[in-house]
Amino acid sequence: MGDNNVNLPPGFRFYPTDEELVVHFLQRKAALLPCHPDVIPDLELYPYDPWELEGKALSEGNKWYFFSRKTPDRITGNGYWKPMGDEPVFTSSSKRVGMKQSLVYYLGEAPGGTRTNWIMHEYRLSNGTNSGSSSSRSSKRKGYPKIDYSKWVVCRVYEHGDDDNDDNGAELSCLDEVFLSLDDLDEISTPN
Known part of the structure; x- marks a missing residue:
């Protein structure tokens, strides 16, 4: 884990579901409520290439998590x-709480860049999900400037194909096994 990360005790992993990222982290951030533990850092993503996230975002295995401001x-x-596309995020009780947008990283200038294996899931709140009106009233009373926290997103970035299955091993297809077994043909004795 990098400098901005919390050292979790041995055996603990940060492996949130889509629902947990939206409900337990993003909704609390948007409502100006504290997150316990406060492990996901704020990061302005777009100056950084995905391979530069190490030490800046919360890392768990080959995935990096951070809050950022929504920007086109x-x-x-x-x-x-x-x-690449949007899909809704639902709670276990089938209530829609947010949206997950999938993005792919391209090297070079748009629109003619070269596609890479870097994937980002950007989670945002559904309209009406955040409790911004009450939090903005309380922030005015405390003398804080009015900030529209509904513009926050939480991001998960990873390199596709980089141990995606978390099974610590690659599964071989039937054809892979056949081709690998062909390498052993010289060890097999054939009748004359």
């Missing part, structure tokens, strides 16, 4: 994030 400009130093 997704250009980094060496490329850009291209949106």
